[in-house]
Amino acid sequence: MLNQSKSKVPAYHLRIPGRTLALLSGEVAIGLLFAITAAPLHGPVPFITVVTLTILFAVETVDLASLHRAVQLHRHAVLTLPPTFRATCPRCRYDRSQGANVHHCSRYGVCFPSFDHYCLIFDAPIFSSNVAAFIRFHAWISALSAVMVTGCLLSLPSCPTSRQFILFTLALAHSCVFIAMGGLAVKYIIAARQGRTMWGTGADAGGPPV
Numbered sequence: 001m002l003n004q005s006k007s008k009v010p011a012y013h014l015r016i017p018g019r020t021l022a023l024l025s026g027e028v029a030i031g032l033l034f035a036i037t038a039a040p041l042h043g044p045v046p047f048i049t050v051v052t053l054t055i056l057f058a059v060e061t062v063d064l065a066s067l068h069r070a071v072q073l074h075r076h077a078v079l080t081l082p083p084t085f086r087a088t089c090p091r092c093r094y095d096r097s098q099g100a101n102v103h104h105c106s107r108y109g110v111c112f113p114s115f116d117h118y119c120l121i122f123d124a125p126i127f128s129s130n131v132a133a134f135i136r137f138h139a140w141i142s143a144l145s146a147v148m149v150t151g152c153l154l155s156l157p158s159c160p161t162s163r164q165f166i167l168f169t170l171a172l173a174h175s176c177v178f179i180a181m182g183g184l185a186v187k188y189i190i191a192a193r194q195g196r197t198m199w200g201t202g203a204d205a206g207g208p209p210v
């Protein structure tokens, strides 16, 4: 990440791509479906599940905003470099000799250090400044799925038969989400430990062209 004075920092602009919005809307819809299905039951399980889902959804949204904010700040920092700055990228003003795995992203028009991949769901490059938010986001979704599976399974025996199918389907679907999202986070961590990017051996390997 490049240094920049506070006065140059652009105003915060939350950008939620359509695919991310669909993901978040799906989560809200599933939470509401669970609440409608299980909330009439007595006992603390439905209540605790819904409260935990709401908290996880909130922290997930914070990390999503943080991920995109890091991209905005980095892009602004590169595009506002002083004219005397020794730029080595022919397309933007970034000094590619600084840091490893620097990759020019044509979608945003600037180079990103420690570039890992371009995330299709977030519609954003994953690089040194937002990779922590990227991992946390996956961890929150995994946790959210684990809570949903537990809540569904605990509510299942007390539910009327007509509603058991919905809870069972939700539990099954969230088991898959738990495995997929947790698996992606583990995949990134293992790749990073081995000095590789998530989807290949170099910044240009795997993922869509950027």
Ligand SMILES: [Zn+2]
Pocket (backbone or CB within 6 Å): 089, 090, 091, 092, 093, 094, 103, 104, 105, 109, 110, 111
């Ligand atoms: Zn560049």
